[in-house]
Amino acid sequence: xxxxxxxxxxARADAAPGPDIDIAGLIHTGRRRVWRHRAIxxxxxxxxxxxxxxxxxxxxxxGGDGDPSFSDGLGERQISYASGSTIHYGDExxxxxxxxxxxxxxxxxxxVYAAADGDVYFTDxxxxxxxxxxxxxxxxxxxxxxxxxxxxxxxxxxxxxxxxYDTAVGGEVxxxxxxxxxxxxxxxxxxxxxxxxxxxxxxxxCGADGTSAWDLPSRTQQWVTPPRPGSVQLADVADxxxxxxxxxxxxxxxxxxxxxxxDRPFYGQVTASSLSPDSxxxxxxxxxxxxxxxxxxxxxxxxxxxxxxxxxxEWYVLQWVDDDRFTAVGYDAEDYEGAAADAPDLLxxxxxxxSCTVVGQASGSYIIHPDGQSYWR
Amino acid sequence: xxRDATVFAEFAAARSRxxxxxAFLMVGDHALAEDLLxxxxxxxxxxxxxxxxxxxxxxxxxxxxxxxxxNWWRRRSxxxxxPRGDVPDLTVGDHSDRVSEHAAMWSELQxxxxxxxxxxxxxxxxxxxxxxxxEAMGCSVGTVKSQVSAGIEKLRARLGPAAVPMTRELGVGR
Numbered sequence: 001x002x003x004x005x006x007x008x009x010x011a012r013a014d015a016a017p018g019p020d021i022d023i024a025g026l027i028h029t030g031r032r033r034v035w036r037h038r039a040i041x042x043x044x045x046x047x048x049x050x051x052x053x054x055x056x057x058x059x060x061x062x063g064g065d066g067d068p069s070f071s072d073g074l075g076e077r078q079i080s081y082a083s084g085s086t087i088h089y090g091d092e093x094x095x096x097x098x099x100x101x102x103x104x105x106x107x108x109x110x111x112v113y114a115a116a117d118g119d120v121y122f123t124d125x126x127x128x129x130x131x132x133x134x135x136x137x138x139x140x141x142x143x144x145x146x147x148x149x150x151x152x153x154x155x156x157x158x159x160x161x162x163x164x165y166d167t168a169v170g171g172e173v174x175x176x177x178x179x180x181x182x183x184x185x186x187x188x189x190x191x192x193x194x195x196x197x198x199x200x201x202x203x204x205x206c207g208a209d210g211t212s213a214w215d216l217p218s219r220t221q222q223w224v225t226p227p228r229p230g231s232v233q234l235a236d237v238a239d240x241x242x243x244x245x246x247x248x249x250x251x252x253x254x255x256x257x258x259x260x261x262x263d264r265p266f267y268g269q270v271t272a273s274s275l276s277p278d279s280x281x282x283x284x285x286x287x288x289x290x291x292x293x294x295x296x297x298x299x300x301x302x303x304x305x306x307x308x309x310x311x312x313x314e315w316y317v318l319q320w321v322d323d324d325r326f327t328a329v330g331y332d333a334e335d336y337e338g339a340a341a342d343a344p345d346l347l348x349x350x351x352x353x354x355s356c357t358v359v360g361q362a363s364g365s366y367i368i369h370p371d372g373q374s375y376w377r
Numbered sequence: 378x379x380r381d382a383t384v385f386a387e388f389a390a391a392r393s394r395x396x397x398x399x400a401f402l403m404v405g406d407h408a409l410a411e412d413l414l415x416x417x418x419x420x421x422x423x424x425x426x427x428x429x430x431x432x433x434x435x436x437x438x439x440x441x442x443x444x445x446x447x448n449w450w451r452r453r454s455x456x457x458x459x460p461r462g463d464v465p466d467l468t469v470g471d472h473s474d475r476v477s478e479h480a481a482m483w484s485e486l487q488x489x490x491x492x493x494x495x496x497x498x499x500x501x502x503x504x505x506x507x508x509x510x511x512e513a514m515g516c517s518v519g520t521v522k523s524q525v526s527a528g529i530e531k532l533r534a535r536l537g538p539a540a541v542p543m544t545r546e547l548g549v550g551r
Contacts, residue, residue: 005529005532011479019394021393023390023393027385
């Protein structure tokens with residue numbers, strides 16, 4: 001048999017004229033999709049600061065109609081926070097009742113949250129699927145983008161293990177060796193493992209013997225040497241750069257160093273809570289005596305980025321949208337304490353232009369950030 | 378893998394031709410195949426940071442082509458089998474008119490429902506396994522087998538058994 005379906009398809013494909021693809025154009029389109037954000041670009045040129053009430057409707061939480069579903073993935077990151085049993089994402093609200101959220105993170109495929117009882121669930125807006133149990137502090141860890149989410153599985157009888165789940169695959173992809181709890185803990189006297197960060201394919205795990213970087217696909221471990229002796233704590237990792245927070249609260253600061261070049265660290269007067277995806281910017285707090293303030297530091301200029309935003313007692317990065325842009329929440333003193341006050345402001349910011357725009361207000365004063373930290377009380 | 382435009386551009390330039398061929402076989406039209414490729418590569422760029430290496434990127438792009446093609450057809454209500462022009466009956470085994478034979482088979486392939494057509498292109502042009510085809514189509518292995526079998530049977534019914542080998546010969550179950 002000389003004529004087959006395969007022959008015909010090969011001949012037709014060979015005879016096709018071939019593509020004329022505008023690669024630069026599609027990259028531009030792709031960037032726009034990645035960066036498209038509810039308020040970014042919607043404000044007038046030069047208006048670096050909008051007042052509360054000047055709200056881009058598309059970014060307002062809770063305004064969605066129908067049941068939201070993100071089964072095709074989230075695409076561009078939208079502003080997100082949670083409260084009670086509701087995850088707000090862009091103009092959609094996802095009800096995960098009867099669960100009460102303790103913590104949550106956003107991945108490229110949906111949302112992973114820990115309920116108050118420690119069970120971990122994934123939802124893309126179409127129901128929730130239990131994917132594990134965190135226990136302990138209910139802390140979840142995810143990268144700025146990607147599909148990995150990790151947590152520490154705590155079994156009071158046998159110890160702790162770090163579990164990494166891939167929401168794109170829909171399954172567990174990594175489980176660390178078990179720590180039986182007989183040694184000291186990670187930075188503290190509480191025994192057991194801690195998952196400090198996920199950066200690309202690498203999970204950074206801290207235990208009694210120190211901090212190590214686990215390559216998730218190959219399951220290989222590499223020990224990480226802190227940039228200076230003492231109990232410096234790994235705060236975040238981005239693009240291969242490690243941010244180490246100094247424990248000395250009188251000398252608040254962060255050391256950022258590339259994994260393979262710890263001899264040339266950057267030291268900044270900010271205790272990091274979040275690195276930008278390319279590690280250029282450090283968001284965190286600065287302690288001065290008994291007071292503190294939130295700030296953004298530019299590692300390349302070694303200067304603070306003086307963002308144009310209302311004067312909040314403190315503000316926090318919710319998520320990095322790309323290397324320069326992030327979403328944030330701004331608190332006045334009262335509402336951070338949960339007292340009846342104005343709801344926190346939601347902002348979109350651009351570090352490269354030092355501009356922020358208030359795009360709305362969160363529903364309620366006590367909200368959960370998508371940073372994986374446990375807010376349950 | 379960071380969303381590095383340079384690396385992505387190299388990937389797109391290197392793999393566009395190969396991806397385009399599959400797109401062309403799925404939609405049967407040059408301009409539509411270009412649009413499909415452009416859209417699939419844009420989706421791949423958006424997902425670039427989580428694809429980790431170019432092997433994953435190619436698989437992702439292929440999946441984007443397949444699912445986007447199927448969705449386009451569905452959205453445009455073209456999911457029904459396309460009407461065929463008159464197709465001459467083939468005298469299979471007569472190799473003197475290969476062009477005519479290819480034309481008939483091409484017409485019949487394009488007349489298949491999009492999911493059957495996509496499954497056949499992925500299996501027999503891209504030479505993917507059933508599992509890989511299922512991943513590219515975002516469906517189960519069983520669905521791939523049924524789509525391929527149904528498509529092949531339709532081609533055989535129209536073109537004759539000798540023109541299209543049995544699915545067993547084509548390795549449907551691999």
